[in-house]
Structure formats: structure tokens, C-alpha cells
Amino acid sequence: MSKVSIVECKTYDFEEVKRAISIAVSNSDFPDITGKIVLIKPNILSDAPPEKCVTTHPMVLKAVIQMVKEKGAKKVLVGDSPAIENRGFKPNGSKIYQICEEENVEWVDFTIDPITKTLPIVNHKVTIAKIIDEVDLCISVAKFKTHEFMYSTGAMKNMFGLMPSRKKSAQHVRHPSRVSFAQFITGIVSISKVEYAIMDAVIGMEGPGPGNGYPREVGKIIAGNDPLAVDIAQAIIMGYDPIKIPIIKCGLENHITSIAKIEDVEYPLFNANDLIIKDYKRIGKNTSSNVDEDEETEYKKRPAPKFDDDICIHCLKCINICPANALSLIDGKVTINEDKCIRCYCCHEVCPVNAITIKH
Numbered sequence: 001m002s003k004v005s006i007v008e009c010k011t012y013d014f015e016e017v018k019r020a021i022s023i024a025v026s027n028s029d030f031p032d033i034t035g036k037i038v039l040i041k042p043n044i045l046s047d048a049p050p051e052k053c054v055t056t057h058p059m060v061l062k063a064v065i066q067m068v069k070e071k072g073a074k075k076v077l078v079g080d081s082p083a084i085e086n087r088g089f090k091p092n093g094s095k096i097y098q099i100c101e102e103e104n105v106e107w108v109d110f111t112i113d114p115i116t117k118t119l120p121i122v123n124h125k126v127t128i129a130k131i132i133d134e135v136d137l138c139i140s141v142a143k144f145k146t147h148e149f150m151y152s153t154g155a156m157k158n159m160f161g162l163m164p165s166r167k168k169s170a171q172h173v174r175h176p177s178r179v180s181f182a183q184f185i186t187g188i189v190s191i192s193k194v195e196y197a198i199m200d201a202v203i204g205m206e207g208p209g210p211g212n213g214y215p216r217e218v219g220k221i222i223a224g225n226d227p228l229a230v231d232i233a234q235a236i237i238m239g240y241d242p243i244k245i246p247i248i249k250c251g252l253e254n255h256i257t258s259i260a261k262i263e264d265v266e267y268p269l270f271n272a273n274d275l276i277i278k279d280y281k282r283i284g285k286n287t288s289s290n291v292d293e294d295e296e297t298e299y300k301k302r303p304a305p306k307f308d309d310d311i312c313i314h315c316l317k318c319i320n321i322c323p324a325n326a327l328s329l330i331d332g333k334v335t336i337n338e339d340k341c342i343r344c345y346c347c348h349e350v351c352p353v354n355a356i357t358i359k360h
Contacts, residue, residue, distance in 0.1 A: 002259050003028040004224035004233045006270040009202050010217075012050075017221070018063040021198060024223035025067060027268045031195045031225060034072035036136035039108070039193075040064055043143040043158045043200075044080040045211050046350060047093035053205045053215040056141050058095040060200040060221075064141055065103045079108030079131060080161045083168045084317055084350050087111040111164040119187030121254055122175070126188070127167045137195040140227050144204030144220075144234055146213055148345040148358050150178060151245050151283045153210050154234045155197035155227035156189050163188070169323035172344035176299040182246035183254075189227060190256045197227040199234060206238075206281035212354040216280065220270075228257045229265045233272040239280045284360040302343035303359050307334045311355035318347035318356065 005028040009020035042056035050057050061078070068076050078100050082089065090097040090107060100107045110129035118125050132138070140155040147153040160168060175181040199222040205213040218237065224230045228251040235242040242248050242262050252260060259265060265272075307318075312334055319327045319334065326340035327347060348356045 001264055001266045002224060002226040002229040002257070003266050003268055004222065004226075004229045004272070005268055006233060006272060006275065007221045008219055008270075009221045010219045012057050012059045012202055014059050014062060017059045017202070018066065020221040021060070021063045021067055021223065023269075024198070024221050028224045030071070031137065033068065033137065035074045037075045037134065038068050038073045038077070039131060039135040039138045040068065040076065040078045040141055041138055041158060041161060042078065042080055042096060042141045044082050044091050044094060044096060044161070046082055046084065046352070047091050049093055050095055051215075053143070053145075053203050054211055055091070055094040055096065056143050056200050057202065058099045060198070060202070061096055061141060062099045062103060064139065064198055065099070065105055068139070076105045077108050077131065077135065078105055079110055079129065081110035081129065081163070081165045083165055083346070084321055085165050089165070110162065114164050114167075117191055119184065120190050121183045121187040124174075126171070127164060128191075129162050129164060132162060132191070132193060135193065138193045140194050140197040142197060142199045142230070144199055144201035144218055144222070146206055146209035146238070146281070146283050148208055148210075148283055148348055150181065150247060151240060152231070152235055152238060154231040155194070155199060156231050156247050156251060157185055159188050159192045159194060160185055162192055166321075169321050169346050172342060172346060173323045176342045176344070178246040179250065182250040185247050186250045186254055186256055189251070194227050196223070196225050197230040198223045199230055201234070201237070208348070208358060211349045212351060212356070214281065218277070220275070226257045226259060228252070229259055232262055232265050233267075236272040237275045237277060239276050239278060239282055299343045304336060304338045304341050304343060305345060305348050305356045305358055307336065308355045308357070309333050311353055313353055313355070315352060317350045317352065321346045321350050
């Protein structure tokens with residue numbers, strides 16, 4: 001069994017957030033971190049302001065930093081590496097870097113001298129932040145959000161950020177199907193030293209997440225010593241069948257944590273099954289539990305992204321991040337080659353003005 005604590009938290013008032021995290025941690029087998037070096041990994045998809053609900057809220061990060069210090073950590077580090085940022089990135093827009101400065105903890109640049117590791121499950125080499133070899137454990141501090149490609153993104157998917165910035169998008173070419181990409185993410189999690197996860201579900205994101213969805217009040221902090229279990233709780237509250245979320249299904253099948261089935265999650269406080277938000281705007285119908293159709297053709301069955309020329313500001317972020325080189329600027333308009341497009345939706349994730357839509 002793995003305990004997941006769900007605690008009510010209605011606002012981002014710091015004292016309320018700190019209280020909720022304290023209760024959650026006290027009821028969900030937080031590891032002994034005395035004298036250890038701890039990496040806190042927030043979700044910074046892009047350096048968006050807190051009110052857009054794209055990133056982990058800075059007050060949640062602040063409360064986690066203080067809690068980790070109080071529990072005797074020898075050293076506390078914070079880091080992430082958004083896909084469109086370069087070396088030297090500091091998350092000022094999201095206020096996360098300011099929190100690091102206020103709390104006197106080091107912000108880690110994942111792009112400096114990365115290392116190579118072989119991932120289990122997919123059995124291939126990846127470039128990853130060297131800090132993972134320098135810390136004793138990692139805490140995933142995720143954001144409660146939907147995800148156009150993987151249906152939901154949580155504590156496990158958050159660890160994708162250990163790959164330095166632009167190294168990420170190429171993995172979508174290597175793993176174009178949802179199941180293959182889930183196996184890749186599961187492999188990342190298995191080497192990431194994640195021993196605890198805290199999810200910012202005070203105000204989550206619904207609809208076309210993870211970057212262009214809509215803020216939705218959930219009013220919760222979710223925490224546990226198993227990132228897979230925390231993601232199961234999130235999926236249930238969103239109204240999904242958790243076993244139909246590819247990353248959850250893959251995590252269970254490959255036994256990467258202490259649980260082997262959905263029923264292995266124990267809720268000492270609120271039960272996720274009693275908190276289902278029936279009208280949560282989910283991604284697609286999410287009706288297929290067999291999302292691993294033919295690896296070579298599965299992605300072609302997904303809808304290609306659509307571009308709104310009237311909204312587009314020609315920032316070119318979508319073109320720069322496209323791993324399949326399926327986008328180009330022709331006559332002042334972003335143009336897509338649907339035959340080359342692998343429907344990974346990286347372009348949609350990084351669009352700063354919501355000019356890209358996915359019609360499920």
C-alpha cells in the first residue's frame with residue numbers, strides 16, 4: 001500500500017499552503033531526509049506568471065522549501081529546464097527564482113555539463129541533468145493539469161524536466177505513440193531518485209493543457225511518497241479512469257514503485273474517489289485502454305494541430321520546438337506539413353497566445 005494525503009487548501013495564502021502541506025506530509029510517510037541533499041523539482045513548463053496556472057505556484061514551492069529545511073536536510077536545491085529556454089535560464093516570470101533567493105537555496109541550471117544515462121524499460125541513452133548524481137533524493141512538486149498528448153500531467157511526467165531544455169523534443173520523434181512515450185517517462189522516473197511528490201491542486205488547469213488550458217479551482221494539496229500513487233489520485237479527481245492514463249498504466253505494469261494496482265493506494269484523509277469533479281474539462285474521451293496501437297501509425301490517428309493566423313504573433317516558438325520539422329513560416333503564416341507532423345503537440349504547449357488548438 002502507498003499513502004496519498006489529500007488536504008483542503010482553498011487559497012495561495014502562504015500560511016494556509018504551509019499548513020496544508022504540513023498535514024499532508026504528516027499523514028503520508030515522508031522520508032527521513034536528515035543530513036541529506038534534496039533536489040526540489042517544480043513544474044515550469046514555461047516561465048508564465050502564477051495566475052496562468054501553468055507552473056507550480058511560488059507559495060507552494062516556498063512552503064516545500066521551508067518544510068524540507070525544518071526536517072533537517074543538509075542542502076536544498078531547486079531546478080527545472082523548460083523546453084524552449086537556454087543556458088542561464090532563471091524563472092523570474094513565474095516568481096520561482098525569487099522564492100529561491102528569498103529562501104537562500106540554490107537554483108540549478110540543468111543545461112550545464114549534463115550526463116548520459118541508459119533508461120530502463122526503453123533501454124536507450126538520454127542526456128540528463130548531472131545534479132541527479134549529486135543529490136540523495138528528489139521531491140517532485142507538480143501541478144494539477146490536463147495534457148493534450150498524455151491526458152494528464154503530474155508527479156511522474158514532471159520528471160521529464162530533468163532533461164535539459166531542447167533535448168526533450170527529440171524524444172517525441174523517438175517515442176511517437178502514447179504508450180511508447182509513457183514507457184520513456186517511466187524510465188526517467190525510475191532513475192530520478194523521486195522519493196516523495198507534492199501536487200499543487202489549489203487551482204489546477206482543465207481543458208487544453210498543459211500550457212493553454214483554463215484555471216480551475218480544485219482546492220487541494222495532494223502528497224505521497226509514491227509519484228505514481230499521487231498521479232492516480234489526480235486522475236480520479238479529474239474524472240478519468242486511471243488505468244487508461246498511459247503513464248499510470250505503464251508505471252503499474254513495470255512495477256517501478258511499491259504499488260501494482262489502483263487499489264493499492266490508501267487515503268488516510270480525503271479519498272480521491274469521493275472528490276471526483278464530474279464536469280472537469282478532460283482531454284478527448286479517453287475511452288481506450290489499448291492506447292498502444294501500431295507504433296508506426298498510432299500518432300497519425302490523432303488530430304493535427306490547427307493554427308489561427310489572426311491570433312499568431314509570429315514568435316516562432318512552435319517552429320523552433322517542433323521535433324519533426326513539420327512547421328514553417330510561409331508568406332507570414334505558420335504552415336504545417338501534416339504528413340511530417342507526429343501529433344506530439346509540443347507546439348501547442350509552448351504557444352504563448354493560445355493560437356494553436358487541438359480538435360479532438
